[in-house]
Amino acid sequence: MNIIELIGIVAGILTTVSFLPQVIKTWRYRSAKDLSLTMFICFCLGVFLWLIYGIYVSSKPIIVANFVTFILAGTILYFKIKYD
């Protein structure tokens, strides 16, 4: 693996797991007032389309990263609807 692939993998991991702290914070404080519903609806839709795209082009990194992101961002969207 060369440095460029490593940068791509680290980038993918960071942009995926970064949603976990938001899930934990929103769940712990049961508060999502400051989160934008429009953002998470658009983002979840976009990530879902990335998932479809990844399946079509058979790219495991795109599938795995966007599946995890969809679960995390979808959880935040659920909390936003539930706690607002």
Next chain:
Amino acid sequence: MNIIELIGIVAGILTTVSFLPQVIKTWRYRSAKDLSLTMFICFCLGVFLWLIYGIYVSSKPIIVANFVTFILAGTILYFKIKYD
């Protein structure tokens, strides 16, 4: 352009512009309490690495999408630090 490329482009646009409503909401209400600082630090770092990756592999879509996302997510991070 085939349907797969179209899905990818729409996915990229959605996951990029989805941060705009959050920028507007946080700026309008001057409130970022419910946003996770850790999320936006990790996400901005990840998007920056995607930008570096895109430059290395000379991929315009990756460069453009992540440059715009970096500006938007970076603005939210700035607001989070400023309004908290």
